[in-house]
Amino acid sequence: MAVKFVMKDEQVKELKERIAEHKQKPGPLMPTLHDAQRIFGCIPVQVQKLIAEELGESVAKINGVVTFYSHFSIEPKGQHIIGVCLGTACYVRGSQQILDAISGELKIKAGETTEDGLFTLEATRCIGACGLAPVFTIDGKVYGSANPTVARKALEEYLQK
Template structure:
């Protein structure tokens, strides 16, 4: 279930001001996207269209860049980011079972955010901690040699259960 995004006039004018500053310098696209992600928490299509017009680029190009980099997102993310590595080393050691358990507890699929906006569940590529496979992170904290039971405990702690 997607969390509804509300964009305020204040956010929009702050963003447009930043974009004007970036336009004065070479290579304004990436800094503009960083600001958009920071100010709005994501870069939905309506913001991509504004960027395209202002920077004289196509929406397709903007969208291509936004969806290529994992640090950008097109939908609002939850307060807590739960990310399970599905890279090869983690996958062969059972990370699919870990993410399935997380999915069951949070009642969302990977890529989704809980309705209360608390958690986003993500499947990630290798995060470079293969020696600890299978690995997941919660708000950047790495959990290694995990199992569905460890995943359940970590989430239940956060849920206060």
């Protein structure tokens, strides 16, 4: 629980506006959840309750969908999201060492967020860049043919920013 979650008024206002739009069409839940994830960075129970009230569904049902898809998260994520691919091709070319290196550097395990809220480390499935294996990503930017040194250097760049 590195980052405390607080809903800001303007975020709530934006989500409510989006929900009002989505309600015009059938199946408003999925687009609403995508917006909520974008606006708040995560969908904890507080946000689920808001969505439940607006859509007239139960909190448990909203949560069922949120926890079903890995795209949505319950806990706040860090400012930068690091994904290390543990797909077959990357794994055999040593992506586990990259994950271990980043994990050691940031002192967090896969799935966790640093205390300062700067980084979230995720172990991902194949991201479809097997030709560049092993790969990792930071905020969607792909680092190919990587190794622990490349990873450490990339982290340093972000730390200096």
